[in-house]
Amino acid sequence: MKVEEMKYLANSNPFSSVIRSFPVYEENGLLLGVKNDFHISPSFIQNLIDTKNYQLHTIDAMAQGGRAIDLKLINPITGNYMSGSSSGTAINVFLGMNDIGIGSDGGGSVLAPAMCLNLFGFISYLIDKENMNLYSKVSTDDIRFRPSLGYIAKDFEVLKEIVKVTLPLEKDSSAHKIVISSADNDNYPFEVERIDFPDIYGDRKENIQFLEQVLPTVDFLISKEGPVDVEGFGDSVFGHFDERTKQIQRKAKKGLLRVANMVGATAISIPTDELGISYLGVCESTPSKIAVMIEKMEKLVIPQDELIERYFRNPETWFRKGYGE
Template sequence: MCKNNSLEKSKELFKKTLVAIENPYKSVNYVFRNIVDTLDEKNIDQVHYIGVKDVEQIPRTLVTKLANSNFLLHTLDAHSLGGRAIDVNLMNPITARPMTGSSSGTAINVFAGINDLGIGTDGGGSVLAPSMALNLFGLICPLIEQDEMKKYNRKSTDGIEFYPSIGLISKRIDLIEKGLSILLETEFKEVETDAILASKKVEGYKDVTEFPNSTSSRNEMINFLNEHLSNYDCLIDIEGPIDTEGFGDTVFGHFDDKTKIIQANANKCLSKVANMVKATSIVVPTGKLATSYILTCESKKEKIEKMLTIAKRINYKENQLIENYFADLSKYIKKGYF
């Protein structure tokens, strides 16, 4: 890389840290300010900054694996209290409503350009839903640090037992794939498949059926995945808009019929249960606000490979207005009267 490009990359990385320190969305718990000391000028063009959800479940071995491939730990990220599905302490930068949780700060810090890749945990949609809420790519895979994650078995707010999966969030699907390859120590190739089951909302597939919707119970969604995942390489649906017309949160929704309707209007569906059946799932923005394709498969390398191939072929165009407004790092660096 030439000196001018190295200088520009250095400036960009420096701005990321300045914005993290400014913390405009209150989404950063801690900034590793000495990250600059770890930069190698020869490899600076390959450096990516990562943010990690500030929870004990994410093992340090994961961060070390990523660091060995130039994904450097930049921030520890805020998150919703107790894994709640909405975060009453953080605001969604686009909608000005409570941010979708629980990996809320991790998603915001990717969205704002502070980090290139976010690492979160997902029990019942805690990575997939915040990714959708901010039109980001998000992936969960229970094969990542599987033995470690099994130590954190718990019950959901509606009484379903599960343990969390590690998830990745980014504006770029190639960084999602690269991060997954590093963490699973495997390479993914492009492979063909026609064993795809699509919902009626998705065009272009021969095998189509009625998928559960946001009014379905979690058990109905789980039963649907358990029935179909083994028969297909990938299931694909469209989900959203997330948390724009309601609050997809059991704490809020459990009171009465009215709050249940408001909860269902948040349009969360298979994102809430993919982890509970230990599936691998990726969300790909459609371009509409907080609305994504959600692809789900069994957590087997050959099926993940096929699912990633499909996901990468989905035509996605970045929203330039949103990118220009929210990801211009210079806007976040304080400039007063002088």
């Protein structure tokens, strides 16, 4: 879309995902959407704008109270309630309204919305670290954590560029150790080692312990996860009641994406050609490991879905005239 069309789409707000929008111009850089969350520092956004490569376009709706499911917004593909809590941010990127979405992630609040819409997601403990260190939260299952910032994009090159702008990355030419689950039968375009993973859709504390043990011993791991929030209802407020609600929550297929931030890790999600299923890369938040992970995970990038592009990102879908116009 052209910038004028992106502006018009924000103003028409077809999915109620925009809180407010700002003037943007064709030659002033890529369009940013920012989650309506106090954890995101205005100075961080201003630093991006000052590079002249980005301009603030929208403040995006989020799930109430940071909930994992947004009961006010609808997933544009499935018609289900949208994954949260960076729900509006993901929708606005998916529609082509924004080039980049900036959100906050505690237990999957950036990664899950990105993955459910087959977008690229990225979070890191190192993004705006000094500001984010000021905050501490407790999850619905009583786990204390510090949130991280993250990005959502539909174009991998756009994602990679904003990561370079906001993170110190270091090249590492040494041999790399990458692990995947022994249950993963996919073929990867680089060397991997298979190890036993825990039940990634099970107890969050068990998965935290797994990452804390494994990440220091590897460059990064890959967990193929999903389909996110396609069949189940991936929310622990709902799931905590009894065995029945727990199993419905489990069907939402949110795995290590729920705990990557809780161990202070950096994570990147690369969509597959299946709805809501992504390769999730997770590494320690060190510049050299992050650089290796991005370089390797880029090899898993596939072309964007042609029908999604033609329908959702086509101005005629949203701007067609009605009867008698």
